[in-house]
Amino acid sequence: AGGAMVVTDVTFDVPAGARLAVVGPNGTGKSTLLRAIAGIRPPAAGTVRVDGVDIGALRARQRALAVAFVGQEEHPSAELTVAEAVALGRTPHRGPWSVSDGAEESVIAEALAAVGMADYRNRPCTQLSGGERHRVTIARALAQEAPVLVLDEPTNHLDVAWRLRLMRLIDDLDCTTIAAIHDLDLAVRCFDLVAVLDAGTLRAFGPPADTLTPDLIHDVFAVRGDIVTHPTTSQPHLLLTEATPIPALTKETL
Numbered sequence: 001a002g003g004a005m006v007v008t009d010v011t012f013d014v015p016a017g018a019r020l021a022v023v024g025p026n027g028t029g030k031s032t033l034l035r036a037i038a039g040i041r042p043p044a045a046g047t048v049r050v051d052g053v054d055i056g057a058l059r060a061r062q063r064a065l066a067v068a069f070v071g072q073e074e075h076p077s078a079e080l081t082v083a084e085a086v087a088l089g090r091t092p093h094r095g096p097w098s099v100s101d102g103a104e105e106s107v108i109a110e111a112l113a114a115v116g117m118a119d120y121r122n123r124p125c126t127q128l129s130g131g132e133r134h135r136v137t138i139a140r141a142l143a144q145e146a147p148v149l150v151l152d153e154p155t156n157h158l159d160v161a162w163r164l165r166l167m168r169l170i171d172d173l174d175c176t177t178i179a180a181i182h183d184l185d186l187a188v189r190c191f192d193l194v195a196v197l198d199a200g201t202l203r204a205f206g207p208p209a210d211t212l213t214p215d216l217i218h219d220v221f222a223v224r225g226d227i228v229t230h231p232t233t234s235q236p237h238l239l240l241t242e243a244t245p246i247p248a249l250t251k252e253t254l
C-alpha cells in the first residue's frame with residue numbers, strides 16, 4: 001500500500017505441467033511478479049489463478065497446497081536439522097493432530113535425494129554451505145507436492161554441475177514450474193516458455209525461440225545474443241557477449 005506499481009500489465013497463461021522462465025534485467029520486477037504468483041505479496045490489482053481458483057482468496061494452508069515457493073535468499077531455519085527443514089513442506093498436508101508416518105517420511109526422503117542431500121538429513125542447517133542450504137529449501141518446496149512450483153533464481157549459489165542437475169530435476173517434475181532465471185542460455189534450453197520482463201511490463205511471452213531473439217536480447221539486455229550449435233550435441237545454445245566489440249589489445253594499448 002502506498003508504494004509505486006513495480007509490475008503492471010502482465011497477463012499470461014501457463015498450461016499445466018509447463019516450465020516457464022521469467023527473465024529480465026535487474027530490478028525489472030521478476031521477484032515481485034513471482035511473489036504475486038505465489039500469493040506471498042498479493043497484487044494491488046489483478047488476480048492469479050491456479051486451475052481457475054483465485055489464490056488471493058485462499059487461506060494460507062490452501063495456498064500452500066496450490067503453490068510452493070522458494071525465495072531468492074531463503075534459508076532453512078537455523079535450529080532445524082536438514083530433515084526437519086524439509087518436513088516443513090509437509091505442514092499443509094497434515095491434520096492438526098497427525099504424526100509423521102511412513103508415507104510422509106518417504107516424501108521427505110525422496111525430496112532430499114532429489115537435491116543430493118540424503119546423507120545430510122540429521123545435520124543442523126547451520127552446518128551447511130550456501131549451495132547446500134539452497135538445495136534444502138528446494139527440497140522443502142518439493143516435499144510440499146504442490147501442482148505449481150515457483151522458484152526465484154534457483155540456480156543462485158549452485159555450482160555448475162548442480163545448475164544443470166536442477167534443470168534436469170525441473171524437467172522431470174510433473175508440476176508446473178515458474179522460475180526467475182538470469183542465465184538466458186538455460187532459459188532457452190530448459191524451459192517451454194519464456195516471459196521477458198522489461199521495466200515492469202511484459203515485453204514478450206512464448207516459446208524461447210520466438211521470444212529470446214537476438215533483437216529482443218539486444219533491446220532488453222543491451223548485450224549481443226547469438227544462437228550457436230554445440231559442436232558435439234548439435235543442440236542450439238545462446239552465446240552472450242558485450243554488444244560493443246571489445247577493442248583488441250594491440251602493442252600500442254599495452
Ligand SMILES: Nc1ncnc2c1ncn2[C@@H]1O[C@H](COP(=O)(O)OP(=O)(O)OP(=O)(O)O)[C@@H](O)[C@H]1O
Binds near residue numbers: 003024026027033
Ligand atoms: N520492498 C520494496 N520496496 C520498494 N521497492 C522495492 C522493494 N523491493 C523491490 N523494490 C523495487 O522494485 C523493483 C523490482 O524489484 P524486483 O526485486 O521485483 O526485481 P527483480 O527483477 O527480481 O530484480 P533482480 O534481477 O535484481 O533480482 C526494483 O526497482 C526494486 O528497487
